[in-house]
Every structure is written in C-alpha cells, then in structure tokens.
Amino acid sequence: MLFFRYSRWDGSQAAFPLHEDDIMEQLSESLMGQGDVGMALRSLLQRGVRGRYGQRLPGVQELLQRLRQRRQEVLDRYNLSGVLGNIQQEIQEILRLEREALARRSREAQEKLQRLQQEGKGSGLEEDLLRRLQRSLEQAFRFLDSLPQEPASAIQRLKDYEFTSPEAKERFDRLLQSLREQVLQRTFQDLLEGLKSLGPQDTQRLKEFLRDLNRLLEQRRQGGQPTFSQFLERWRHLFGPQPPNSLEDLVEHLQRQAAQLESLLQSLSPQQRRQVEQVLEQALQDPELAEELARLAFNLEDLFPMGPLRREYPFQGQEPLDLPQALDVIARLQQMDEVERQLRRFQQGVPGDIDLKVVEQVLGSETAQEVAYLQRLADVLEEAGYIRRVGTRLELTPKGVRKIGQKALYEIFTYIRRDRTGQHPSRWRGGPGERTHETKPWEFGDPFDPDLLRSILNALLREGPHTPIRLHPQDFETYQTEQYVQSSTVLMIDLSLSMAMRGNFLAAKKVALALDNLIRTQFPRDRLHIVGFSTYAREVKPEKLPYLTWDEFDPYTNIQHGLMLSMKLLSRCNGTRQILLISDGEPTAHIEGGQLFLQYPPSPRTIRETLKEVKRCTSKGIIINTFMLDRNSYLMDFVDQMTRINRGRVFYTSPERLGQYMLVDYIHNRRVQIGG
Structure with missing residues (x-):
C-alpha cells in the first residue's frame, strides 16, 4: 500500500525532481555519438535535461546566455562619466561655505572700519589690522577662484589652505577621511x-x-x-x-x-x-x-x-555612477565573471565547486537551484546504479548498458509500429511451441489446445442458441503455435570514416544495442557476437558496445578480415549460424599472405579475396545477410556476386529503416514450421 504526505510548499522543496531514467535516456543520446560517458555527460550538461512532466532543466549554455544578458543590462544602464561627480559637488559645497564665511568676515571688517572712520579713530592700530584682514580675505578669495577644476588638484591645494569657515574645514576633513x-x-x-x-x-x-x-x-x-x-x-x-x-x-x-x-x-x-x-x-x-x-x-x-x-x-548607459556606486557595480560584474568561469570549468569537467551563494546573488535563487541540480546529475545516475566512477573516469554499469539497449530497442520498434512495410518473410505456424493469438480448425494429429470461446461459438452457429450445447469435432478451433530455434549471430558493423560522414554510424550502433538487448531479454539461449571493421576487424564485447565509435582517421573497409573473424567466432556455436553485415561501401582492404593490402577505388584483387572468404562461410553453412546503406554501382555489383555465392539476402535501406529491417528479419527468421 502506498502512502502520500502533503505539506505547504516553503520554497525549499524541489519543484520538479529529476528522475534518473529521464537523465539516463537523454545521456544515451549523447553516448551514441560520443562513445565516452564523461563526454556524453558534459554534452548533456551543456544542453540541459527535459523532465518527465514537460519541465526543463536548462544547460550550462543557457545559463551562460542568461549571465551575458544580465551583464549587458548593467552595462547598458550605467555610465562612469560622473564617477568623481559627488566629490566635485562636495568640493563646490565646501568652497561655497568658505566663500560665505569670507564674505561675512569681509563685511564685518568693512563695517568696523567705517565705524572707526565715523568716530574719527581711523588712523590707529585697529584700522591697520582691519585693512590687513581685508587684504588677507581678498587673497583668500583669489586663491579659491584660482583652484583648478580637477578634484585631485583642488584637494591637494586645499590641504595647505587655512579655512575661515569651521564648517567648511570639517566637511573637507570628512571628505578626505571618507575617501x-x-x-x-x-x-x-x-x-x-x-x-x-x-x-x-x-x-x-x-x-x-x-x-x-x-x-x-x-x-x-x-x-x-x-x-x-x-x-x-x-x-x-x-x-x-x-x-x-x-x-x-x-x-x-x-x-x-x-x-x-x-x-x-x-x-x-x-x-x-x-x-x-x-x-x-x-x-x-x-x-x-x-x-x-x-x-x-x-x-x-x-x-x-x-x-x-x-x-x-x-559602460554605455545613461545613469551616472559616483565612485562608491561604481565600485559596487564593478564588484557585481566581477561576480558575474567569476560565475562564468566556474560554469565553463564545470562544463569542461574540471574539478571544482560552483559557489551557489554567488550564483544566487547574480542570477537569483531559482537559477541557483537549477545549477545545484546540474551539479548532481552524475551523482543521481551513480545512486541509481547506471554509472560508476573508476578513478577519475565514469563508466556504465551493466544496468546502464541494459538501459541504453532498451531505449534503442524501444525507439526502433516504435518506428516499426508507425511505419509497417510488410516486406519481411511470413512466420511459419504449426504444432507444439509457443502459443500465438491466432487459431485454426482442429485437425486429426494436431495438439489439442482449444480456444473454448471460438469452439462454443462455432457450435452455436451450427445448431442455434439452445441448451445443452453439443460440441462436434468440427466445432473445435485450436491455438496456433510457433517454435523458436537457437541462433548464433555475428553482427558486423562498418566503422570506417564514411559511416560517420554519411550519417550512418549512429543508426548502426543503435541497431547493435537494440539487437543485443533483444537477445538478452527475449532469446537468452541465442548468442550474439559483434565485430567492428575498418582497415582491420576486431571483436567488440557487448559491455563495450555503448562506447563504440567510428575510426576517425581510417577510411578503408576490410570486409574480408571481418568475415574471417566472424567465422572463427561462429565455429564454436551450434544451431543456425548467420552473419548480419552493415556497411555503406565496397571492400577497399584485404589481408593476403599476412600482409595488408589497401587500395581505393577498390581493386579486383581485394574483391576476389573477399569473395573467397564468402565462399568459405558458405561451405560452413553460415548465412550472410547484408544491409547496405548506399546504392552505388560498384557496391551493388559486389553485393550481387556475394549473394549469388552465399544465397543470403540483401537489403538496400536507409539509416532510418535499418533497425526496422534488421530486427524484424531476425525475429521472423528464428521461427520454423514444425507441424500443422
């Protein structure tokens, strides 16, 4: 029994928790092309993850774009033309206070001087002192008027100036202390x-x-x-x-x-x-x-x-900043730069944490939570058992390999259900085996596995609706059955550069993953070997299949060596033995006398040696079914010669239909008629 508990959302709960299956399915898309779990994870981090309910977790690329936009908004808003404006204003205010004090002292001195003259005391010491004061005040006015407009020079000269106004002096000292x-x-x-x-x-x-x-x-x-x-x-x-x-x-x-x-x-x-x-x-x-x-x-x-x-x-905006404000804005911009550096390091897989507090200050709490989710992607997959850490490297677990195979198989059969072509051999039906959903009239000698509903319906149609219902032998319908035979298969995949350049490799890899998963889950008695070939052929173990990638600097196609290795692998197997060959080009390499021979366009010598290997496969009862992803005349001529020797089938198909042809053909050709 399931129990659910609800509580008020307080902002700390996850709005859409990432499900490990969603992450793994999207990781597999990158892994198909990358062949490396770490690179595939970095690709996923860059583009983001889609949630199972339609929500979306943005990738690093989108976060960087948000950061660039936020930075540009700041630069488009502010300018630094007034960075010293508040200092200049304060200096002007100090000068105003000082001039007012000088003017007040000058008036007072003039009034005293006039009184002395009116009283007839104008020739004494006091008058001399007042006139000296007036000259001193006039010099102070001239000093203030001569001050430069540049704040630094004005401050330097005012440091040695003896202020008349206590208030102006206090404000000047306060300005210096503030700076x-x-x-x-x-x-x-x-x-x-x-x-x-x-x-x-x-x-x-x-x-x-x-x-x-x-x-x-x-x-x-x-x-x-x-x-x-x-x-x-x-x-x-x-x-x-x-x-x-x-x-x-x-x-x-x-x-x-x-x-x-x-x-x-x-x-x-x-x-x-x-x-x-x-x-x-x-x-x-x-x-x-x-x-x-x-x-x-x-x-x-x-x-x-x-x-x-x-x-x-x-800066190119209209809103001016003073010095403290400018330093604050610069600090914000530098925080944005630091977040960008951390995100780029994270994107490249460089060890190190992202400061979520700084992210929150720069981009908001919602983005900080999204970054925290991105940081946990690898941990979520590891906790779910899909990947594991081996030293500094990430690799798939068996569960992860199965998950990728299941996804490939699901995608191929989804395509088949959407677009059935009906171009595959019909299934054989008959006696004992696995029951199908189809029935047939019972005949003497058939196993008795009746469909009771259809049998009773036949009796009612024959005698009419009354009781008791009497069943005659001709009323019985029995389920049809089909039997599977054990099969041993080698899947040969062309890994030459042309497969990647023509967009064929990912389709071939997806088919290999799907076929491996199909056999493991539905036909466990079957055996599947995978052989990759370019200039040379090599066996690919099923657990290494997700990491398979094309040979980037190898343009040659050695089908002969692939057939040699396939025969060796099938020599230890029983039951039906077959080779499924996926390629998009004719053979351009072969081994002769222990020496490698390369030539493009294909040499008749290479064609001849490859067909010799086809004959050896045929003599050992090995069927070669060929799935060709190109239709040039040289290729079609070679494939025609190969099928005349081996009597296997050939399918000229596209990358989109490759899985449809191969998997359905594999299932249908495992069934044999054993009765009926």
Missing part, C-alpha cells in the same frame, strides 16, 4: 574586521600589518618558505571569526578586492583615470601608508598576477 576609508575598506573589505574607524591608532596598526605581510610575500618571492601560522597568530584579532586558511587564501582575497579598483580604472577614459588615481593618492595623506600599499600591490602582482580579474567594462 581614505573607501580606499582602505575596498582593499581589505570582509577581511580586517578589527579595523573599524581607521583613526590614528587603527592606521598605525594597519601599517604594521602591511609591513609584516610585505615581508612575508617578499620571502616567498625570494624562494623562501615563510611561516604563515606565525603571521596569522599575531594578527588573528584583526581577521575576525573567519581568518584565511593560508597565505594563498589571503592573497586571493586581496587580489580580488584590488581588482575592483583596477577594473574601474581600466574602464575610465585616460583623463578620468588620471584624476581618480590622483584623488585616491591625495586621500591617503599618510606617506608611510601609501608606500606600504604600493609595496603590497607590487608583491601581489609579481607573485599572483591578476590576469583576467583586471578587466575593462564598456
């Missing part, structure tokens, strides 16, 4: 939690920290092995609850933070870049701190180059 904190906090964001205010005491501690870190990096540059644990022990109180695990972790974090500013500078025009660099340089104020930061930047770049982290972003 300084932006530089340092961007460099050490989420790292040095012990530095909050960056006041004089914290600044001194920061300089000591940078000196120690630079010494550590310089030891590494000189080939030494610095002890990170000692460095961490001294400065652990600055790192907070999650300190870096190694020097590499610390450096990676610092480089990512530094890359935000570097990318911003790369994205600006040369003039803007120069202005921003000068503003940030002026903001540091402390020469020792500036020196240690420059030293750190050199050490980091020398040991661990930024590489792709230092990237220019072509």
